[in-house]
Amino acid sequence: MRQTKRFFFLFLFISVFYTISCRKDKLKESPVISRNFESGSIGQTERTSDTSWNLYLADDNDNPALPASWRSWWYVRADHLTVGQTLSFTLKNSGWTYYYLPVYSYDQTNWLRFEETEVKQNDKLEIVITKAFARPTVYMARFYPYGFTDLQRWLNRVKSHPHFQLLKPGYTQQNYPIYLIKLTDESINVSGKKRVLIHARTHPAETPPSFAIEGLVDFLTNGSAEAADCLARFEFYIFPMQNVDGVIAGNYRSTPQSENLEVLWKRHPELPFLLDPDVPAEVKTIHQYALDLMQDGGPGLSVALNLHASNSMPDTRTFFFPHFGPLSAAYTTAEAALWDKQIRFIAAFTTHAGQALVEPPPAEGGRGFVQNAFPESWWWINYNEHVMAMTLEMTYGRAGYAPLWVAPPDMRLTGKALARAIRDYFDSSLHYNMVNTAAKTNLPITEEESKQ
Numbered sequence: 001m002r003q004t005k006r007f008f009f010l011f012l013f014i015s016v017f018y019t020i021s022c023r024k025d026k027l028k029e030s031p032v033i034s035r036n037f038e039s040g041s042i043g044q045t046e047r048t049s050d051t052s053w054n055l056y057l058a059d060d061n062d063n064p065a066l067p068a069s070w071r072s073w074w075y076v077r078a079d080h081l082t083v084g085q086t087l088s089f090t091l092k093n094s095g096w097t098y099y100y101l102p103v104y105s106y107d108q109t110n111w112l113r114f115e116e117t118e119v120k121q122n123d124k125l126e127i128v129i130t131k132a133f134a135r136p137t138v139y140m141a142r143f144y145p146y147g148f149t150d151l152q153r154w155l156n157r158v159k160s161h162p163h164f165q166l167l168k169p170g171y172t173q174q175n176y177p178i179y180l181i182k183l184t185d186e187s188i189n190v191s192g193k194k195r196v197l198i199h200a201r202t203h204p205a206e207t208p209p210s211f212a213i214e215g216l217v218d219f220l221t222n223g224s225a226e227a228a229d230c231l232a233r234f235e236f237y238i239f240p241m242q243n244v245d246g247v248i249a250g251n252y253r254s255t256p257q258s259e260n261l262e263v264l265w266k267r268h269p270e271l272p273f274l275l276d277p278d279v280p281a282e283v284k285t286i287h288q289y290a291l292d293l294m295q296d297g298g299p300g301l302s303v304a305l306n307l308h309a310s311n312s313m314p315d316t317r318t319f320f321f322p323h324f325g326p327l328s329a330a331y332t333t334a335e336a337a338l339w340d341k342q343i344r345f346i347a348a349f350t351t352h353a354g355q356a357l358v359e360p361p362p363a364e365g366g367r368g369f370v371q372n373a374f375p376e377s378w379w380w381i382n383y384n385e386h387v388m389a390m391t392l393e394m395t396y397g398r399a400g401y402a403p404l405w406v407a408p409p410d411m412r413l414t415g416k417a418l419a420r421a422i423r424d425y426f427d428s429s430l431h432y433n434m435v436n437t438a439a440k441t442n443l444p445i446t447e448e449e450s451k452q
Ligand SMILES: [Zn+2]
Pocket: 203, 206, 308, 309, 450
């Protein structure tokens, strides 16, 4: 009996000891930083103390031949963090030195900006995050992520609207659908309508335009009289995500083949309305659809918007890259006509978005784009001023909302303003006075620098 008791206590002691040591082992499990999920990206990670890490930004596709300016996006998951302990993460190897506030989330759904007190720049202008987290697993990213899954989820929510059609005119190189949203009131004949083309996410990590497209489509499908009027008078064709493969891979600028699709509208030497047969499927799909709309006997496209987002100083607001300039600056009649249309569109957009949220246009845009293989170059060579083709650049910082930092609801409002600007751009009874205050602006880069 005594023997049995002894064994019993020994057994109890061993099991309690075993349980405690297991729990201790669990608590001691080392933090892990990973990128193995959609849009995830980070290069080498280094633990420099119990509570601090260096995170090196990755090249797209870990391809060291790509330019430094292509290193901007990062998106990580950190596991096994000690709750409540102040931790520090230094983002190294970025191609950009602008100050910014990254975002974090405990569930990949609800995202928050870090506070300005939690994010400093060190003497190398690297971003240093210092924060005690409330959960052991946290996701952190350069900016609000918006993946292919997010796009599909949103499409599922809106696709039942009677004037909403979801088309799949092509597939990416990795065989994901390149979605096309067509929005119009089909009961009204196309002959009196205006056709508008919009595409986004050529550069995969430029997520702000995805929120803008949500805002634009949500506005046009909200059932209001204003929306019904737009759908009666317009056909909207929207490619919400051109570079799906790059988005899934966690790239900033390129496809998994390291192609920058923005500069691959390579015109056929003899037939410039065609492209070289070897251009990637993502370019071919949009080009072919646009060409069909120009040649199907309908009204043709008259607006083609190319949506991007730009690294910049925190207070740089949304801006445009208009081309050419006024007659007074020695541009031809056709060049000045395109310029005037672009300025009119920017003015209409500024009216709806609010002056405080849009950079004034430059004094002129120049001719540099003509030699390039941007989508706008293709439009100009083939259709001159008849198609108002232009790039819009959203920004990631305070973007006119100071002291706040721009957030998804704000970016959705940008899309709503875009829809109204498109409508009013065609309303000849509206006159805009745009004071050219280009001298005061401090835009970060030229179109060529931005798009290379
Ligand atoms: Zn871009």
